[in-house]
Amino acid sequence: MxxxxxxxxxxxxxxxxxxxxxxxxxxxxxxxxxxxxxxxxxxxxxxxxxxxxxxxxxxxxxxxxxxxxxxxxxxxxxxxxxxxxxxxxxxxxxxxxxxxxxxxxxxxxxxxxxxxxxxxxxxxxxxxxxxxxxxxxIPVIKALRESLTGNTISRVYGIMNGTCNYILTKMEKEGLSFEACLKEAQRLGYAEADPAFDIEGNDTAHKLSILTSLAFGTAIAADDIYLEGITNISIDDINAAADLGYRIKLLGVAQRTESGIEQRVHPTMVPLDSVIAQVDGVTNAVAIESDILGELLMVGPGAGxxxxxxxxxxxxxxxxxxxxxxxxxxxxxxxxxALLPYTRAQIQSHEGGYFIRLTVIDKAGVFASIATRMAENKISLESIVQRSKTHTESGAPQTIILVTHATMEDAVRKAVASIKTEGYLVGEPQVIRIERPKAA
Missing domain, CATH: 3.40.50.720 (NAD(P)-binding Rossmann-like Domain)
Structure with a gap:
């Protein structure tokens, strides 16, 4: 020996x-x-x-x-x-x-x-x-570095932060606020006393940048990632997603496009019947899409x-x-x-569409105004629904849920910005991407 x-x-x-x-x-x-x-x-x-x-x-x-x-x-x-x-x-x-x-x-x-x-x-x-x-x-590094040699990777995505996944899972299952679930995560040791690094998406971004380099053979570009955490996710978003057949997860997504590599971390709606939607608590999951192997999803404990x-x-x-x-x-x-310089992809159409939640003053013409602003930005709507609440006071705020077809990120942001100038919006609008994973 x-x-x-x-x-x-x-x-x-x-x-x-x-x-x-x-x-x-x-x-x-x-x-x-x-x-x-x-x-x-x-x-x-x-x-x-x-x-x-x-x-x-x-x-x-x-x-x-x-x-x-x-x-x-x-x-x-x-x-x-x-x-x-x-x-x-x-x-x-x-x-x-x-x-x-x-x-x-x-x-x-x-x-x-x-x-x-x-x-x-x-x-x-x-x-x-x-x-x-x-x-x-989860042995994702070995898979990308060695086991998938010869494969051309098109996309890598997944749930890479147990703290965020625990909070979102608990919000849905127990109907609690983000703040209440965060406190519970801290009590159980799943979240730090200062949880910002996790809940604002930075931890996921660091991990995604490493996977991007392995998957696409590029230099690490941790500072070139679209980043959005889960602090603005409300129980209303959780409930609306469930009604529409989705579950909210914080995903890190890296994919190859014709213009470069796209890296993004943000809350995402995934179909309830997809495998990744079933990943609860502090568990992590990473999906890899390639030309030879096809689709690979690895699930397991992400920390501890x-x-x-x-x-x-x-x-x-x-x-x-x-x-x-x-x-x-x-x-x-x-x-x-032999690593290639990282080239950030141009803004492109998002195949899964967007969920947009607006809280508005209940008055005539609001629906028409919203539809007009969407049309001006060439956004096709899959559905538009008013979630009525019982109220006695005329003009009390109401919630409107929009689900778009595939569209451009820039178009959605411009449409929402236009709506904010109309004077009938109450609070900040919520915009969440919808992903339809192949690994279902």
Missing amino acids: ADALKIGIAGLGTVGAALVRILQERRDMLATTCGRPIEVVAVTARDKSRDRGIDLSATTWFADAASLAADADIDVFVELMGGSGDPAYSAVKAALSRGVHVVTANKALLAAHGIELAGIAEEHGALLNYEAAVAGG GNATASAVLGDIADIAKSRPGAQTVPAFGRPVT
Whole structure:
């Protein structure tokens, strides 16, 4: 049997502790399946005295991640600290620069510096593995980077943030407000004390940018994504979607078009009978559409100690099974020099149409005015419905729901802007894309 693969871990939170525990409990099994033992020989964390329920007596503690990455006698540096900057960035860079393989779960780091780090890894013959950075335990990175080689990918989309999916699921099932569901998510540990990064779509955007690079062979463009979170989704939107045969999900969508690559993150209505509509709670789902394989939908736990540790362990096991001198797999499926510049797609027709909710003063001529503004922007309406409420006061606000046929994003925005100048609108209008997934 080959010599042990020596691991150094930076970060011993929920994921790091779970990883150490699994490596220790399944040492013999992993040695058999990988052809060599895997040993944790060095660690670092903010609090050395904390009881993590794992045995670290045989490991060497380092004062910080940078010194562990630069000086420890290790084969693999496992970065589980998070964050796009230091200490994670400098530590990963230091490890790769001396030919030490890196495994990370850090999507923010990869979105900001992934191409640079991949180049360093290639230069020094090291692997940069990051299965756990996107969709937790779902093996979507390996699928795109290796399993689907030879396929031409046309679209990648999915539910990539468990916090948002939990909130939207709870709003629908229990009829609660967004604010109430967010508080419950925070109480259960699904949302941070400051949840903005999740609920405003940034977390999904980072993950999507990585998938876009893998799927289409382009440089990462995390700052070139249309971004909209779920903070404006109301229980009225949830109920209206259900009445129309849809469910609201926060989706990240990347697709190839004739003019470039389109990346967007936003609340989306998907048909109730589609598979992705059935993905509830903190579960994630990623769909890939390609020319050879067709449609592939992967569903599984998107976060949590065991799920993320499982993905990290899979990356470590791949390294353990490799042999000295074997050609390394490029981090983004092809050498950095072969990645194409990212070209943002021009605004195009959206095949699924749009849901538009307007709260208006109940007076004569409103319906006609709305229809006129839509027609002026060449928007064809599939349906227009007034959701009446019992009221005693003449002119009390009423809700109007519009569903459009395929149209241009710009046209919808212009039509809504025109309606806002008419003087009968109450509050802000709601606009949600409708997707009709092929994976149904």
